[in-house]
Structures are given as C-alpha cells and as structure tokens.
Amino acid sequence: MNTIPLPNYKEQSPAVADRFRRLKERRVILEAERVGKVFPVENGEIQALADVSFKAYRREFLSVIGPSGCGKSTLIRILAGLESATAGNVLLDGQKVEKPGPERGMVFQGYTLFPWLTVKKNVMFGLEVAGKGQAEPEALQWIEMVGLEEFVNHYPDQLSGGMKQRVAIARALANRPRVLLMDEPFGALDAQTRARMQSYLMQIWRNVDITIIFITHDLDEAVYLSDRILVLDANPGTVREMIEVPVPQPRSPKQHLSPEFLATKAHIESLIHPQHEKEDDLPIIRLTQVNDDVF
Amino acid sequence: MAWLSIQKKLSGRKRALLILISFLLPLIVWSTISYVPFLWHPMMEITGEGDSLYLEKGQLVKRKVFDQENKRLAAGGKDQMTGVRANPVYLPPPHKVFVAAYTSFKTKPRRPGDPWLHQSLAHSVKVVFYGFLLSSLFGVPLGIFCGVFDFFSKLFEPFFEFFRYMPAPVFGALAVAVLGINDSPKIAIIFIGTFFQQVLVIANTTRQLPPSLLEAAQTLGARGWTLLKKVVLPAIAPSVFLDMRILLGWAWTYLIVAEVIGTSTGITWFINQQAKYRIYENVYAAILMIGIIGFGTDMILAWIGRNLFVWNGGKRNGLFQFLVELFYGSRHETFSFTRTKYFNHEYDTAPEL
Numbered sequence: 161m162n163t164i165p166l167p168n169y170k171e172q173s174p175a176v177a178d179r180f181r182r183l184k185e186r187r188v189i190l191e192a193e194r195v196g197k198v199f200p201v202e203n204g205e206i207q208a209l210a211d212v213s214f215k216a217y218r219r220e221f222l223s224v225i226g227p228s229g230c231g232k233s234t235l236i237r238i239l240a241g242l243e244s245a246t247a248g249n250v251l252l253d254g255q256k257v258e259k260p261g262p263e264r265g266m267v268f269q270g271y272t273l274f275p276w277l278t279v280k281k282n283v284m285f286g287l288e289v290a291g292k293g294q295a296e297p298e299a300l301q302w303i304e305m306v307g308l309e310e311f312v313n314h315y316p317d318q319l320s321g322g323m324k325q326r327v328a329i330a331r332a333l334a335n336r337p338r339v340l341l342m343d344e345p346f347g348a349l350d351a352q353t354r355a356r357m358q359s360y361l362m363q364i365w366r367n368v369d370i371t372i373i374f375i376t377h378d379l380d381e382a383v384y385l386s387d388r389i390l391v392l393d394a395n396p397g398t399v400r401e402m403i404e405v406p407v408p409q410p411r412s413p414k415q416h417l418s419p420e421f422l423a424t425k426a427h428i429e430s431l432i433h434p435q436h437e438k439e440d441d442l443p444i445i446r447l448t449q450v451n452d453d454v455f
Numbered sequence: 456m457a458w459l460s461i462q463k464k465l466s467g468r469k470r471a472l473l474i475l476i477s478f479l480l481p482l483i484v485w486s487t488i489s490y491v492p493f494l495w496h497p498m499m500e501i502t503g504e505g506d507s508l509y510l511e512k513g514q515l516v517k518r519k520v521f522d523q524e525n526k527r528l529a530a531g532g533k534d535q536m537t538g539v540r541a542n543p544v545y546l547p548p549p550h551k552v553f554v555a556a557y558t559s560f561k562t563k564p565r566r567p568g569d570p571w572l573h574q575s576l577a578h579s580v581k582v583v584f585y586g587f588l589l590s591s592l593f594g595v596p597l598g599i600f601c602g603v604f605d606f607f608s609k610l611f612e613p614f615f616e617f618f619r620y621m622p623a624p625v626f627g628a629l630a631v632a633v634l635g636i637n638d639s640p641k642i643a644i645i646f647i648g649t650f651f652q653q654v655l656v657i658a659n660t661t662r663q664l665p666p667s668l669l670e671a672a673q674t675l676g677a678r679g680w681t682l683l684k685k686v687v688l689p690a691i692a693p694s695v696f697l698d699m700r701i702l703l704g705w706a707w708t709y710l711i712v713a714e715v716i717g718t719s720t721g722i723t724w725f726i727n728q729q730a731k732y733r734i735y736e737n738v739y740a741a742i743l744m745i746g747i748i749g750f751g752t753d754m755i756l757a758w759i760g761r762n763l764f765v766w767n768g769g770k771r772n773g774l775f776q777f778l779v780e781l782f783y784g785s786r787h788e789t790f791s792f793t794r795t796k797y798f799n800h801e802y803d804t805a806p807e808l
Contacts, residue, residue, distance in 0.1 A: 242670050262676030272671035276689045276766045286675035289685070315766040328671075335675060 166423040172406045180404050183387060186218040189253060189371045190239065190264075190339045196247030197234055207396035208234045212248070214390055214402060216339065216371050223374045223386040227432050231397030232375045236343045239373060240266045252338060262286055265332030269344040271324045273316040279303060279327050280312040286335040302330040305364065322353040326360060333364070339371045346381070355413070358385060362411060379432075383424050384411060391431050400431055482549065489548035496540040506533035515541060547736040555736035556743060565732070572725055576744060579710060579721035582638055586645025586713070587706045594653035595695065601654060602661020603687060612658060615651045623648030623709055627716040636717035644716060648709035653702050660694045661687065693764040700756050707749050 172180070197209040208231040216222045224232045237243040239250055241260040250257050252264065260266075273282050283302050287295035303309055306326040316324055325345055332340055346354045358381060365372055376382050382389050383405055391400040406420040415421050458469065465473070488495055499521040504512045507524055516524075518540070525535045542548070547555075559572050570578065601608040623644050630640035630647075664687060672686045714723035722741055729737040761769035 240674055242673065259678075260670070260673035262674070264674065266671070266674040268667060268671060270667055272667045274668065274672075274686070274689070276692070276764070285672070285677075285685070289676045289681055317766065317768070331675065341674075 164419075166426060167419050169403065169406060169420070169424040169427045171420075172404065173408065176406050176408050179409065180387075183217050183220060186220075187253075188215045188251075189218050189220075190216040190373065191251040191254075192235075192239070192248065193251065194248035195235070195238060195245045195250065197231065197238060197243070198246045209238075209245075210247075210396040210398050212392070212397065212399055214399065216373060218371060219365075219369060221365055221372045221374065221385055221387045222390060223376055223382040223388075224390045224392060225376060225379065225382045225428065225432070226392030226397065226400070227394045228377065230392040230394040232392055233343055235392075235397065236266075236341050236373065236375050239339075240264055240341050242266075262290060262335040263338045264341055265335055265337035265339070266341045266343070267325065267328045267332055267345045269347045271316065271321070271328070271348075273324055273327055273331070275316050278313050278315055279308060279319070282316070282327055283331045283334050285331060290335070299330075299334055302334045303327070305333075305367075306330045306360065320353070321349050322357055325349070325357060329361070329364065333368060333370065337370070339373060342372060342374045344375050344377065347377070354381070359413070361385065366410065379425050379428055380416065382428070383407065383421055384413075384416065389424075389428065391428060403428065486549050489542060489546070492540050496542055498541045498543055499538040500541040501536055501538045503537035505536040507536050510536060515544060544733055545735050547739060551736040552739040552743070555734075556740040559729075559737045559740050569728075570725075572741070575720070575722050575725040576748070579714065579723070579745075580748065582641050582713060582721060583645060583703075583706050583710050585638075586642040586709070587649060587703055589642065590646045590649040590653055590702075590706070591699065594650045595657055595699075598654045598657025599661050599687070599691070599695075601658035602664075602691075603683065608658060612655060615654055619651040619655065624712040624716075627712070631717045638720075640717050641710075641713035641720070644713035645706050645709045649702055649706050652705065653698075656698050656702065657695055660698055661691050663694065664690050693760065693767045696756075696760050696764070700753055700760075703752065703756075704749060707745070 192212055192214050195209055195212045196207070199206045199208055212235060214222075224235060226232050234243065238245045241250075241257055241264065244258060257264070274285065277285065280296070280299055280303065283299040284295045287298060292298070300309070300312065303312055306329060308323060308326055308330070311319065311323065316327070319327065328345070329340075346357050349357060361372075362385065364370075374382075374385060384407075386405050387409075389403040389405060391403060392398065393400045403424065405424055407415050407418060407424070458465070464470075497518060498515050499518050501510055501512055501514045501516065501521070504510055505525075506528055510516060510521075510524060521536065521538055528535050562572070564571060597607070597611065601612055626647055627640065627644060630643040634640045634643055668686055668690055669682060672682055677685060710721070711723050714721045715727075719727060722745060726738050726741045729735070729741065758772070759775075762772050762775035763769070765771050
C-alpha cells in the first residue's frame, strides 16, 4: 500500500542522535535486572515474564508495547511493587524495591480515584499520608497544573473519564515520585479525549522532572510520546527490541505523518504482528446476491 | 410511556401515584370489608333481645345462631330479636383503630402499677436499642476485620455460619437461666439474633471493596492502619450503613420474641393484654405503631445516609447542614493559591529534555 519509500527507523538526525547520547549520560532512575515472573496454575505454572532487563534514565519517556499476553501489565505491577518478581531485581536509584511506595507513582487504566474524596482531597491523599504540612497549597498547585482548578471541590463521579485521569496524574505527581508508572492510562478514553490527554501528558512531562514508564497497546501513542520503546514478545514476555524513536523532540501532532514516525511505526508493527501470523479469513457464508451492486 | 415496560423507570408522577396506591390499596380493602354491610359480615350484633332467654343486647353471635334462635322464638309466638350484620370482634373497622391509636395512649392501665402504652413502647425501643448497640459494638469491627484479614475470616466465620442456623429464640430459656428475668435476657436474644448475621454480612460487604483502590493507595504511600483508616473504612461506609438499616429491621423482629421471655414486657405485653380484654382495635393500633416506628427510623436513617455520603449519589440537605453546623460549627473551606515556589527550586537542576 505504502507507495512512498520510508527511511530506516534506525537513521537518526544529528540532533536526535545527540539527544540520545545526552539522555544515556544521565542517571539511571529505574532499572530492571533480568526480571522474571512465574504464576502457579492448576497443573504446573505459567511463565509470564522472562529475563526482562532495561534501564530508564532521568526525565526519559519510556513506553512498553507488545502483543496481548506479553506481560506488560505484570511488568509494570512488578515495577510498582504490587507484585513481586520470581526472578531478578528492580532497582530504583540503585536500591532494590519490593513493596509499593510513594516514590513510584502509578496511574491505572481503571479509574482509581477515591470516590468519597473531592478532587482536592484526592490529590492531598499522598501528602497527608506522608504527613506533609503544606498539603493543601501543594495539592492546589498540582490541580492547577492539570487545569482542573474549577473542579477542586467536585467528587470523582462528577468528572469525565479524561478529567479523572488528569486528577490521577496530579495525585501521583503530588508525591514527587522519582518515576511515574502508567498502565494504559488512556485505554478507556475515546479517540479525541485520548489525543488531548496525550498532549497534556507531554506538557506535564516537559515541565516536571519525572521519568515516565508508559504501558500501551496503541502504536501511534507509543511512537508519539516516547523517547524509547521497549517491545516485548509474548509467551513468555521477553524483550524483543529497545527502539530509539528517531522523531525529534519536542513533539507535535503534525509529526504523526513524518517519515521517521511512519517508519518507526511500521517497524514495530512488523515486530508485533508478523506477516505469517495474519488471522485467517473468517468462514463467512455469503448472504448477498453475487451480482449485488455493492462494491 | 406505557405503565408496563421492562426495565424502564416510570415518570415521577406515575411513581408517586403508585406509592400512594400501595398504601391506599390495603386500606381500601379493609374499609370495604368493614363498611359495606353485605360483604362478609358473618356475625349479628343484637340490637334488641326480644324474648330470647340467653342472648342479650350488644352480643355478637354467628348469623346461623341468630336465625335459629329467631325461628325458635317465632315458633313459640314470642318477640323476635333485632340485629345488624357485623364483622367479628377481631376485625375492627379502620376508624375505630385510628381512634384507638389516640385513645390507647390516654387510657389508664386497668390494673394499677401496669405501664401506660407510651411506657410500654419506650421499653420496647430501649430493649431494641441496647440489643442492637451491643451487637454493633462488637459485630461491626469484627465484621470489618473478617472482611479485611483472611486470618479473622477463617478464625470466626465458619463457626458463625453454623451458629446462625440456630434460631435466637431457642436460647430464651438459657438466657433467663443465666441472666435472670429482667431486660438482660431480652437484650441477649436480640444480640444473638443480630450479632452473627451482622459479622457475616459486614464481612461480605467489606470484601466487595475493589482491590484497585487499595493498590492505588499503596502506590501513594499508605500501608497498614493508614490503609484501613483512610481507604477501607470510608470506602465501605455507605454499604455498611445500608447493612445496618436492614439488620435493625431484623432486631425489631427478634424483639417480639424477646419480650415474651421471662416476664412479658413492652409493646408485646400491651398487645397480649389488650387481646385478652378483647379490645382488638388497641391490638391493631399497637401493631401499626411498631410498623410506624420501624419504618420511620429506617426513613430517618436513609435520609441521614443520603446526607452523609454525598459522594455516593446523595445530596446534602439544608436542614442537615444546619444540624452539622449546630454541633460542629461552620467549616468554610478557604482557598488560597499561594505559590510555595515549589516548582522552581525543586526542578532547577533538572536536565533539559
């Protein structure tokens, strides 16, 4: 279909190459060392993850993508400490982590705002747990940052899906985490809201010193947002490739059609959906006349 | 819109009308049977005794007996009785019951020293209150613990599941033997009837808590007691409140059994006493009062629930706000967007993108 020849996704412009060089000189914030996860099942066990290793650098935007069942949600839950790895280590600033903690903020796909708390109180939650004195003004700043200052006293039920996720981001960031883990945060949103949320997230990421690990199954989203993309294979989940996205920063929506963007997307597509695994045609019975003037 | 459409809510006016009818319908049936003379009315109230030797004016006899006696009198050439058709004494007409609902409060007890109606009612309310309070004091925390910790769940719930199949009233004799004949065994029966169900119901409610909320709270730094206090309790509060309303209804049911244990007291004593005197309108009035107290309490609790759990689809009412401010003082939230310079100094040293 594609008539215009695409460049190789590995070709980086000097500016982009320089940016990746500088990125990798920064401190490693989060590191996975040969992480593996085995789930016991009725007869035997299932290897969900095997030998997953990667490093996330300071202020990096790293996406994890892969076919369904590749264990990307399991991986992020292990990074968050909500599940424990059966092999390997997760290191935050060089320290091993095993339990969930406020230094690794998380935004879930489902809405997990506390429904009995107002927007403001939701954002204050982590600050109050930590016993910070200035919880309220700080929370209000974060709410302002996600543009919801008019809704501080609303309850989550009164907000749209996109607004809920913005509050969830503000709530996680208010703890000033080292890393923000996002598990398909925009998966339940409609296309327009999703695009708007991507642009909000880009703006937040530019203005806050935060490393983001972002799980998604949407190729466009991954290429558009990320510095690097970790592509996983399924059964068991293993690292297929770590891709450096050659699209220059800062990103803007019109880059969706740039050759580098399309090339990267095409490459990931070929990794996740190899040609030989194309679904077979469905055995549909023809219910229309052969001569019907449809096409 | 049609009146009958599957899974569709009716309009507000139609619903209000149906609610009204649901209360009016039994009343209409009752009134019809009472006031339409040719419907049912199996008895005769004798208005004139004629020459009858054994039937007197004011007596209520079966129509067959009345007819036979009149036939006998007619055959003997004597004066016949006169009478009107009437319902049995155990079915007084509505107006008598409504009048009795007022006069029974004003009527002096027949025997000196017996409680007045309002005293009987107060006694019943007291027994239910203490029984339910005692049960809740232990049952609610234990239920929540069972719902949160598998340890407590496995330690208590299997036995409670077994115990709740033994009806509370069967412990009546034991309760009297152990606790005497005052209010203690009555409170104990209500406790036994409520407590075990309460623990199981509240444990189940607690288990409904979505684990994702707990996980989110953990990634925000909450753990242990904080997690319990700041997430579990507020999250389950509306459901537990609803459970408590239902359980209070059960406690009222056990009251009637509890009140005949040892010495008969409270509203049950009043009802039995009035039935003995064959003043059935008082019996109906007292039964109605139990219904009104139970239903009224439930409505008030529902109203409080709606006001307490605004986030759960409730609405804060002006009166409730007034009462809260009366007891706690007004709490006006102040907003100040004072910049703490937090963004700047924290991120000055962050690397450029």
